[in-house]
Amino acid sequence: xxxxxxxxxxxxxxxxxxGLSFTAAARTNLVSLPQRQHVAIRLGTxxxxxxxxxxxxxxxxxxxxxDFSWQNVEIDPSSITLTTLSNPDKISILxxxxxxxxAALVWDIKSLANLEEEVMISYLLANIDGIITYKAVTGxxxxxxxxxxxxxxxxxxxxxxxxxxxxxxxxxxxxxxxxHLETKRILVLQKQNIPxxxxxxxxxxxxxxxxxxxxxxxxxxxxxxxYNNKDSGLGxxxxxxxxxxxxQRDNQKSTIFLGExxxxxxxxxDKTDIRIGDSxxxxxxxxxLDTKRTNIKRNTKxxxxxxxxxxxxxxxxxxxxxxxxxxxxxxxxxxQWEPLDISMDYxxxxxxxxxxxxxxxxxxxxxxxxxxKVLNIFVNQFSQYNRVVNYN
Amino acid sequence: MPxxxxxxxxxxxxxxxLLPFFNAAAKIDLVTLQDRIFVETTIYNKADLxxxxxxxxxxxxxxxxxxxxxxxNTKIDPTSLSLDIKENxxxxxxxxxxxxxxxxxxxxxxxxAKQPCRAQVEITYFTSGISWESYYLALLSKDQKTCGLKGYxxxxxxxxxxxxxxxxxxVVGKINILDKIAMLSSRQYPYGxxxxxxxxxxxxxxxxxxxxELDYARPVMAMALTKKKSGLKNIKKQGLSEYFLYTIEGKxxxxxxxxxxxxxxxxxxxxxxxxxxxEYERFGQNVVRFLTFKNNKENNLGKTPxxxxxxxxxxxxxxxxxxxxxxxxxxxxxxxxKKIELNLGPTLNVKIVPRIMAYRKKNIIFDTKGNMxxxxxxxxxxxxxxxxxxxxxxxxxxxxxxxxxxxxxxxxHPDKFEKKDQDTIRFKIELPPHSxxxxxxxxxxxxxxxxxxx
Numbered sequence: 001x002x003x004x005x006x007x008x009x010x011x012x013x014x015x016x017x018x019g020l021s022f023t024a025a026a027r028t029n030l031v032s033l034p035q036r037q038h039v040a041i042r043l044g045t046x047x048x049x050x051x052x053x054x055x056x057x058x059x060x061x062x063x064x065x066x067d068f069s070w071q072n073v074e075i076d077p078s079s080i081t082l083t084t085l086s087n088p089d090k091i092s093i094l095x096x097x098x099x100x101x102x103a104a105l106v107w108d109i110k111s112l113a114n115l116e117e118e119v120m121i122s123y124l125l126a127n128i129d130g131i132i133t134y135k136a137v138t139g140x141x142x143x144x145x146x147x148x149x150x151x152x153x154x155x156x157x158x159x160x161x162x163x164x165x166x167x168x169x170x171x172x173x174x175x176x177x178x179x180h181l182e183t184k185r186i187l188v189l190q191k192q193n194i195p196x197x198x199x200x201x202x203x204x205x206x207x208x209x210x211x212x213x214x215x216x217x218x219x220x221x222x223x224x225x226x227y228n229n230k231d232s233g234l235g236x237x238x239x240x241x242x243x244x245x246x247x248q249r250d251n252q253k254s255t256i257f258l259g260e261x262x263x264x265x266x267x268x269x270d271k272t273d274i275r276i277g278d279s280x281x282x283x284x285x286x287x288x289l290d291t292k293r294t295n296i297k298r299n300t301k302x303x304x305x306x307x308x309x310x311x312x313x314x315x316x317x318x319x320x321x322x323x324x325x326x327x328x329x330x331x332x333x334x335x336q337w338e339p340l341d342i343s344m345d346y347x348x349x350x351x352x353x354x355x356x357x358x359x360x361x362x363x364x365x366x367x368x369x370x371x372x373k374v375l376n377i378f379v380n381q382f383s384q385y386n387r388v389v390n391y392n
Numbered sequence: 393m394p395x396x397x398x399x400x401x402x403x404x405x406x407x408x409x410l411l412p413f414f415n416a417a418a419k420i421d422l423v424t425l426q427d428r429i430f431v432e433t434t435i436y437n438k439a440d441l442x443x444x445x446x447x448x449x450x451x452x453x454x455x456x457x458x459x460x461x462x463x464x465n466t467k468i469d470p471t472s473l474s475l476d477i478k479e480n481x482x483x484x485x486x487x488x489x490x491x492x493x494x495x496x497x498x499x500x501x502x503x504x505a506k507q508p509c510r511a512q513v514e515i516t517y518f519t520s521g522i523s524w525e526s527y528y529l530a531l532l533s534k535d536q537k538t539c540g541l542k543g544y545x546x547x548x549x550x551x552x553x554x555x556x557x558x559x560x561x562x563v564v565g566k567i568n569i570l571d572k573i574a575m576l577s578s579r580q581y582p583y584g585x586x587x588x589x590x591x592x593x594x595x596x597x598x599x600x601x602x603x604x605e606l607d608y609a610r611p612v613m614a615m616a617l618t619k620k621k622s623g624l625k626n627i628k629k630q631g632l633s634e635y636f637l638y639t640i641e642g643k644x645x646x647x648x649x650x651x652x653x654x655x656x657x658x659x660x661x662x663x664x665x666x667x668x669x670x671e672y673e674r675f676g677q678n679v680v681r682f683l684t685f686k687n688n689k690e691n692n693l694g695k696t697p698x699x700x701x702x703x704x705x706x707x708x709x710x711x712x713x714x715x716x717x718x719x720x721x722x723x724x725x726x727x728x729x730k731k732i733e734l735n736l737g738p739t740l741n742v743k744i745v746p747r748i749m750a751y752r753k754k755n756i757i758f759d760t761k762g763n764m765x766x767x768x769x770x771x772x773x774x775x776x777x778x779x780x781x782x783x784x785x786x787x788x789x790x791x792x793x794x795x796x797x798x799x800x801x802x803x804x805h806p807d808k809f810e811k812k813d814q815d816t817i818r819f820k821i822e823l824p825p826h827s828x829x830x831x832x833x834x835x836x837x838x839x840x841x842x843x844x845x846x
Contacts, residue, residue: 129586133471142633152471152583181493183582187486217700217725219566222634243570245472248633256434257443257518258633259567277567279634281697281727287813291796296844302759304844312814320727322631363729 037118040165040173043130043151048076052122059091059111069104073158074126082107085118128157128178130166132242133185134263136274138196138224139249145196145224149189149239153178169237194232196224199273202284203330209286219278220327226273228266239266244274281320282327282360289314306378310340313370319360329356333372334387341371351388429512432559434637435524435547437699438566441573442522442551446515452484452505459501461515466552468497469573470582472518475501479511491582499582520573521551522646524562526656526701530734532664532683532718534708536783539685540660543698545627545638548651560644564699564725565635627656629696636696659692666783667733670744671790678738681719687726698726703734742785742823743778749832757841766840772802775831779823789819789831797838804832 038054057066068080077098084091094108111117131152136145151168155161155178165173168188178184200220211218224246229235244263247255259276266272290312297306319325331346331354346354360366377386430447450459461473470491477484487502524547531540545562549555626641638656646652667682669675683705688694705718719736726732750772759765779785796814803809808831810818819831838845 127586131583135474138633140632154581154583154586156581156585176488179493181581183491184488185583186488215722215724217566217727219634221568243471250630250632250637252639254432254434254445254561255443255516256561256563256632256635256637257436257441257567258635260569262570275568277565277634280566280725281634283727283730289811290814293844300760302765302841307844320729 038165039161039163040167041125041128041161042167048079048124048126049128049130049157050122051125052120054085054118054120057117057119059109059115059117061111061113063094064107064109064111066107066109067104068107068121069102071103075103076124076126077103077105079122079124080105081122082109083120083122085120087115087117090115091117125157125159128153128155128159130154130168132240134242134244135247136224136244137247137249137255138258140251142198142224142248143195144193145226145246146192147189147194147234148187149242150185151188153182153184153186155180155182169240171237191233194226194234196226198325199223199225199328200279200282200325201328201330202282204286205330205332207284211283211285217280218283219280220282220284221275222277222279223261223273223275225271227269227271229269235268238268239263239272241265246274246276279321279325282325283316283318283320284327284329285316287314287316288312304379306376309374309377311372311374315368315370316365317358317360317368318365319362322362324359324361327356327358327360329358329368330354331356331370333374335377336375337372338375339372341369343367343369430559431555431557432561433522433555434561434563435522436563436565436567437524437526439569440520440523441567441569442519444517444519444555447478447512448515449510449512451510452503452508454505454507456487457503457505459503460498461501462498463553464497466497467520467574467577469518469520469576470497470499471576472516472573473499474516475503476514476516477503477511478514480509483507483509484511496580518573518576519551519553520577522547522549522555524548526699528698528701528703528723530683530703530705531715532705532707536666536707536781537664538660539662539664539683539705540658541662541693542658543656544653545656546651546653547644547646549646549648552648554645554647556645556647557643558645560640560646562638562640563635564638564697565633566725567635625654627654631696638696657693657695662691662693665786666781667786667788668739668742668744668779669788669790670746671788671792673792675738679740679742679744681736681739681742683718683734683736684731686729686731688729694728697728698723698732700724700726705734705736741780742787743776743780744787744789745776746789747774747776748772749774754836755842757845759841764840766838766842766845768842769837769839771835771837773833773835775819777821777823777829777831779825779827782825784825785823787821787823790816791818792816793835793837795837795843797843799836800833801836802832802834804830809833 036053036055040052042050042052066082082093090112092110094110097106097108098104099106131154133150133152135148135150138145151166153166153176158180160179162177163175164178165175167173174186174188176184176186200222202220207220208214208218226232227234228239241262241264243260245260246258248258249255261275263274264272288311290310292310293307294310295308296304298304315329317327317329319327332352333354334352342354344356344358346356349355356368358366358368428446428448430445432445434443434445436442459475463470473489475486475489477486483506485504487504490500490502492498492500524545526543526545528544529542533539547560547562628639628641630637630639640654644652662685664683664685667684669680669682670678685691686693687698700723702720702722704720706715707718708714709716719734721734721736723732723734748771750770752770754768754770756767757765775789777787777789779787790812793815798815800809800811800817805819805821808819808821810820812818821829821831823829
């Protein structure tokens with residue numbers, strides 16, 4: 001099994017006497033690397049994990065050489081640091097050397113006295129990490145979720161950790177063991193009754209406009225939205241990115257699986273949404289009813305240079321469910337445009353994005369007229385300016 | 393194929409070797425296997441995903457208890473394993489689950505009990521290899537005005553595991569999943585390996601991928617159908633979120649490799665319409681027959697949506713059960729209240745023949761250099777419609793003009809005309825049995841620069 005190898009004091013001494021030269025007058029000693037007192041790992045997002053080991057070391061007055069070597073594990077050599085904790089004013093690190101052809105380094109440490117010193121050795125270790133997963137359960141009414149968050153520790157580093165403190169982003173550690181080739185899943189967060197909002201979003205850029213013509217039923221993407229804040233019972237730390245699986249309690253004392261999505265990183269105060277699946281009981285159909293060009297300007301050769309366009313659309317929405325829904329309809333209009341007849345209220349998210357939040361009662365049908373004109377549509381070499389290209 | 397079983401095992405020796413960090417004073421013991429008291433399978437249509445729920449009663453000793461769960465040769469997703477304590481929840485805590493080194497298809501839960509006790513636990517997980525599909529048989533009446541419909545569900549088990557006496561539930565709906573369960577179950581390591589394995593970037597972490605489940609349920613080569621005819625079972629239907637849950641009455645036993653078919657519903661006197669469509673862009677020069685009806689209460693349907701599946705349509709042609717096979721189609725999911733439209737294929741019993749009876753070019757315009765730059769193309773259309781069937785038929789002629797610059801004039805039947813959208817027109821007309829009709833209209837299409845003239 002792969003492990004971090006420590007050179008025993010006897011072996012180390014042997015190597016030093018045969019290979020190194022130093023004056024007889026200098027007080028030089030080799031310090032053996034004792035057992036770990038405490039190990040902490042802090043999980044990163046780069047695939048490398050910070051390991052911090054506390055050890056008690058005995059330093060003699062004068063120069064001490066501390067040899068740290070490793071085999072069959074991937075330690076980033078430039079990340080290895082040694083910090084003295086007990087008497088930092090009495091101990092100083094003079095240099096760090098990397099012996100050729102070895103996975104090792106040697107610290108030269110000067111001590112002003114014979115000291116028993118607590119030190120922290122830190123390094124980045126590859127092939128060990130933690131990922132986050134979530135499990136959310138909602139009730140029949142879909143008003144709130146009970147959220148469990150798990151850390152999955154994966155150790156393929158080559159090193160066995162019999163007892164480690166694992167630190168997450170909220171600063172609170174938990175103690176566990178983790179051996180090489182072991183994977184472990186641990187519950188780290190459990191919150192109940194987090195209020196959610198159910199969203200149905202139809203985006204005209206992404207959804208088919210005439211679903212009746214398709215062979216398979218088209219569904220409206222459906223998701224749950226919630227906030228990472230105190231009002232929702234969270235708000236103590238960011239929610240890390242991870243796979244979220246959503247379940248719902250039914251009336252048979254059981255649950256069904258609603259769907260899964262990747263929950264994005266959500267800082268405190270921000271909101272997130274998790275897609276569960278598609279609703280095929282809401283149908284949206286968009287038809288382009290008319291397109292007319294006007295105000296056409298030509299060059300002396302008669303070629304069109306610029307024109308305006310009048311566009312008429314009709315969007316039919318139908319709620320086939322037994323419950324009311326709020327449908328979020330997202331429309332995109334590129335370029336310079338003006339509304340002519342838009343029969344429902346909307347918000348503009350930016351110059352081209354309109355968002356309609358439309359309430360549909362059970363079994364209700366509604367129709368939206370979306371008539372507008374697009375001005376100054378260029379042809380030929382300026383046609384790239386018919387949409388905003390540079391947002392900065 | 394030998395029967396595969398999921399094992400919840402009592403292995404004392406492994407317990408001692410796998411928990412080095414507990415000090416000698418802590419009591420470590422294993423939970424003994426108890427009888428399963430309940431198992432339930434919830435099978436998802438088209439997602440190759442089944443949620444299995446297994447309830448047992450276990451004895452716990454005070455201190456740390458270890459429960460080993462192994463699933464060799466099955467298709468269980470290890471990332472979905474979950475253990476919930478259902479009784480004495482204040483006394484028992486699930487600390488963690490470990491997937492130990494050097495072993496595949498094994499998970500070990502560490503459970504802490506404050507005192508010796510007995511409690512019901514529920515183990516849930518996802519498995520792949522169990523699927524269900526729906527299909528329908530329709531019987532059209534002799535006059536083609538009504539039909540009877542029977543809906544069936546067929547459950548097939550290729551999971552590698554027998555499910556005996558399981559409450560079986562089927563879910564209709566389109567869930568979002570990131571990774572196929574079959575892939576998750578076959579990985580060497582339960583949660584994969586770190587992104588930067590051995591110093592090189594590996595393939596993307598599976599949680600980075602967003603894979604939408606869009607596969608159509610493939611027809612299954614069942615190894616065996618129902619073993620024997622048992623009595624008709626009720627299927628209870630319940631709406632939950634965006635899904636419908638069908639719960640099969642009682643318990644089912646579906647051994648690995650077997651399939652089972654159940655009647656899902658039966659409805660009579662469904663009012664149907666025969667529509668004959670001509671749309672060159674979709675069907676070429678064929679007239680295609682469509683059978684339509686609504687999934688609503690008036691049709692003795694309308695209680696639940698109809699899941700997608702194949703429908704075979706027969707017609708009664710005699711009093712002694714003689715049938716004619718009319719055609720088959722695959723239907724998509726039909727919500728409550730929506731119309732279902734079955735494409736029964738081309739027919740020769742209804743004819744729609746469009747002809748251009750006259751052709752002209754008008755309003756020819758020229759540019760500043762004297763070159764022709766546009767004109768009006770004028771076609772006089774005649775649609776000859778013939779219904780050779782013995783039932784009244786609705787005939788629909790749809791034309792996509794691929795241009796929004798046109799006019800329709802001189803219509804003989806303006807009340808039957810509709811401009812569907814900016815470049816599509818439609819005529820829809822009822823034809824009595826054994827009758828003919830002609831519809832005429834003039835189509836003027838503006839070409840070239842004529843499109844931009846007022």
